[in-house]
Amino acid sequence: MKDLLIFERSVPGHRGYALPVYDGPKKKLVEMVPQELLRERGADLPEVSEVDVVRHYTRLSQLNFSVDTHFYPLGSCTMKYNPKVNDQMASLAGFANLHPYQPASTTQGMLQLLAELEQMLCAITGMDAFTLQPAAGAHGELTGLLLVRAYHTQRGNPRKKVIVPDSAHGTNPSSARMAGYEVVTIPSAANGEVDFEAFRAALDDQVAAVMLTNPSTHGIFETRILDIARLAHEKGALLYYDGANLNALLGLARPGDMGFDVVHLNPHKTFSTPHGGGGPGAGPVGVKGALAPYLPAPRIVKHVNAGAANAPRPAHHEPAFALDYDRPLSIGRMRTFYGNVGILVRAHTYIRAHGAEGLRRVSRGAIINANYVKAKLRDLYDDPFPQPCMHEVVLSARRQKKQGAGARDIAKRLLDFGFHAPTVYFPLTVPEALMIEPTETESQRTLDRFIAVMRQIAEEIERDAAMLRRAPFTMPVKRVDEVKAARDLDVNYGKRNA
Template sequence: MRQEKDKALIFELSVPGRVSYSLPELDVEEIPVDELIPAEYVRQTPANLPELAELDLVRHFTELSKRNHGVDDGFYPLGSCTMKYNPKRNEKMARIPGFASIHPLQPATSVQGALELMYKLQQELAEITGMDEVSLQPAAGAHGEWTGLMMIRAYHESRNEKRTTVIVPDTAHGTNPASATVAGYRTVTVKSNDKGGVDLDALRQVVNSDTAALMLTNPSTLGLFEDQIIEIAEIVHEAGGLLYYDGANANAILGYARPGDMGFDVVHLNLHKTFTTPHGGGGPGSGPVGVKADLIPFLPKPRVEYNEKTEEYVLNWNRPQSIGKVKGFWGNFGINVRAYSYIRTMGPDGLKRVTEDAVLNANYMMKRLSEHYDVAYNQICKHEFVLSGKRLKKEFGVKTLDVAKRLLDFGVHPPTIYFPLNVEEAIMIEPTETENKATLDSFCDTMIQIAKEAEENPDLVKNAPYSTKVNRLDETTAARSPILRYTFEG
């Protein structure tokens, strides 16, 4: 039994009269507030905010940090999330005052370096994906998906075509159908074939003159390269639809394949996956979108462009067919600085090597684990692979959830579980290229040990974890009777 007690909330540590902050004295003539603002606009009760001295506050947040697991703490093979190392030099670059402390609305002439960086990153992402132009405006992957679908919608409407459906495979990320809905489309799901790819016959049956686009992740969320991609592109294009590339798994293809060459018309990338920007505990990310020439007019505005005559970088707002703005200002610039730092650090050969090692690591682990867990699709994988825990469940009553919780006792963040939806008791493992062989072996050994434990002492696994600060949580009560904020006494 754990000795851990409840961790106090910052509000519970508050003592009236304590302060951390220091501000300068007012250096201009003070005018009574009621002469500046009508009394009915002035706040009557101050917000109930914490009162702590600085060290108490620092200790509180430091203690919270110790109750968290990041990539720097240990292996994080969370499938489809590409939890690779987040280089320290990227953090340093983003904090240079010339990047961190510039206002987005300053005259363009006073932020030429920032615009140049954005322009070059756009160009380089276009080269990496095989697209014609890129916008850095979307804030995250899902935001990029929606932006891409809005451009697809604008494209069809510009041709006076009213198309109403977006096709997604049954293995797709949940954001794909959700983004389609938000863009005003109805989702049609197409099932996978027995090799984990899109079933071409099923696809032919659902593709028609109503099809706006097919959204595809390649390699798929099963970690398998869609080897019929050229045929798929032909089927969709023949019906007048477009192909959307969900770049969540782009770590598998750098320098080996490009969405633009596979027939995709619109692409988003997750810079917080493939391009090493930190996940931050759930954000911020960055989800640039790239398009083929036909869709350039619809890109979000403004565009960062280079004016060869004046030799200046500019923000071009004169984009009459643009879908408009999708976010405040020009995107998550600070994240884009980090991604650019990474691309410049790796160079073209380095990026290709990233993909090679990511794929090698994944295949190696899949092979090692294949004797102890069912491999969902027994073929070469790309950067990730999916196991099924159905045998452990059927024979010993040990679920995939239990295996994941047991992994916590070994200082490892568990893989993605119960996704993709078409694999029973799914365990989706993505090692990334930044992990060494000893880490991969240690994880495989642990997984094998857990499989053994499940057989010999299933309760040991079912009651895990034992070493974490808290035990498994009562999630049902949390959802049924939500407590979403601290309530002050009295």
């Protein structure tokens, strides 16, 4: 029997809650709110007992692959192990049960944590200031591009264009458009790097920013990054760093030193906050000093109230943190309150656990693991970029596709062996792309099993590609019909949306 929907578990009169009994002066509903503003019929929500709720959601959880249960080498997503201590710390009442508008006198520890996180992110990336407000990577991109716009506007011309390589995440061009810019897409060269001549040709004094991911989504380092930065800056353009792949560079090279003026980070990738089935993440944005005045408000500031200027500081003196809303050049606000604080607490905890040397080991491990997978698979799968990769490797299943089964089929077949699939069909520049990001938290033993299965699948395709096209066979459902989902749209149970 298929798993029931929560609505199919509903039985009239069943309930899973108990609310306090109202013991104040009696009042009828219509004495408080006029009848015409009231709802006539209750919302048709399920009526279920607490045990039904627990069994329902526990059962649903069991239908998922996750990092806690499976190797999850989803490229560009950095699905590393999420340390449990981070979650436990974030759920301390002293963090989790704070209202955002509480007086600052009651939230000093929280503000200190956030200020420390800003400083640590500055150190890691080589930037001068950070805002923690954006709620996700794409949200950080829009924030960063609005900072770029404010910077240029202040100099008399917001400019018109943003350069984006064809290998970039789709969010880059989309964010640029939302910030009011025209997108100029530049091609990749055969070696997977940005086509330098095409870049030079696209660059003019109407370019507001150049958005790059480094290492790129091809998993390789842009070796001409310093030339790119110099040329961009000569034309007055700013360089934007998409931090999706920062897990490759911790302690090895910093975006700020490469010449980037604006960066966004993805703590749910690099700093191992849980992905939550697709969020919440966070998208802190760091800038060089020239852009700092434009950062969203409020900013966390540290007041040192030492009394009279030359009075001796008392030994017990504590610096007081405050939220500063008075930022005349600020772009404004991107999100309510101060961002996804619960995620930021986890990122802070993660960075404190590692220290600088620990973070360097993270990237070293990620890079060795990815190159190991590449070395063990490049004979059976096409390897479009022969140089060493960074934290992830992009292979192509075009050979297999000719034999009758492509990247999608390989992805589905991997599920049968208990491995989540790599990212497939991205980057768009590589046909039948298989983007594999093992991360540093996987052991050689796990990688060996994955490699053996990938090799077996290549053999299976040679023997019986038709079988691959029917995979998976062992999942809770067989292959899902995505075409029907879009054609006969049903996104709201009991209602036809088509």
